Amino acid sequence: MDIAILFYDDMAALDAIGPWEVLQHLPGVTMHSVGVTPGPKSSEPAGLELVAAESIDDVPSPDVLVVPGGSGESALRRDPNVLEWLRGVDATSQWTTSVCTGSLLLGAAGLLAGKRATSHWLAHDALASFGAQPTLERVVIDGKVITAAGVSSGIDMALTLAARLQGDEIAQTIQLGIEYDPQPPFDAGSPTKAPQFAVDFLRADSRFEVEGV
């Protein structure tokens, strides 16, 4: 089984690494870090580089696709080769998935029309502009498409996916292996729970502006 995760400049590192960390432990999988071109991709905002080992052309038909988010997704949405690759992968994939604003890339490729989907909480309007039905759940499954909410939700998505791929026992074993027993010091992780100042601050921060179609 081949699992491909798309890497690009100005991605959010945790969007990709959460699923990578989980899925790499599935027995029998081959992980592929792919980019439009191979090489280091700079994550945002602090510039940590993650290396795409292969080009998207090298991996045309993975069984599972994971598209992470980050502000760099808007540039990729304007690259017809990327959109064509996404459509080609989805044509034969077992699962097509995204984390955070990675769902906007799936949307731009036409893969979310009429589907229930999610994204970062600040990107739901943009998500709707691609014909998706924005859904306020952390992990949304519609057919073979799984979309996850912002950044850290990729871990929950990947464990859900791991269970679908190989069963609950293997997913639980991976969860224990990465000791995923989350205990955040605050209960501020969603706009329905966070203090209003945090919601207002992020809504006003231009770095988080997300454009639709």
Next chain:
Amino acid sequence: MDIAILFYDDMAALDAIGPWEVLQHLPGVTMHSVGVTPGPKSSEPAGLELVAAESIDDVPSPDVLVVPGGSGESALRRDPNVLEWLRGVDATSQWTTSVCTGSLLLGAAGLLAGKRATSHWLAHDALASFGAQPTLERVVIDGKVITAAGVSSGIDMALTLAARLQGDEIAQTIQLGIEYDPQPPFDAGSPTKAPQFAVDFLRADSRFEVEGV
């Protein structure tokens, strides 16, 4: 404020990226990805490369140090230059921290003697061999040393640290920014909660063997 995270071959990617994702959003910080030498470091087991932009010699006195874990830490424990660097950093740091078996590196450098500390649940015996007092909490603070449990706990540790550095409001805003509202599909993230087969499987998996002193 300078924050350094140590990168090395056969590290666990999420150990480093969880804290990196959180801490990079603190206003006014400069993030440093450091290695014994600069360049790509291969994470385990699937080989994704993360790039150390600087050498440890370039960053002798960061305000905050984060040491991630992974099987590669045992090789670093035998490198006197690394242990000397860790001691030098700790001499002037505001906070010295670790995730997972990164605490064994701190222990090998003599920085945990007599201190309450934690590590991956499979590494508590090894942790004790360095004179630490293994503690079954997800994030353990003893003086200026913060150690976190396995792999994914670095996110909780980093939010705790963010609050200590710049206050609860900023930590909560970062938590909302990365939408950290964890909803794992199973409650199997610690050995006290996971099914016995998962505990037994990981205990028997030689990849997870951890040696002490």
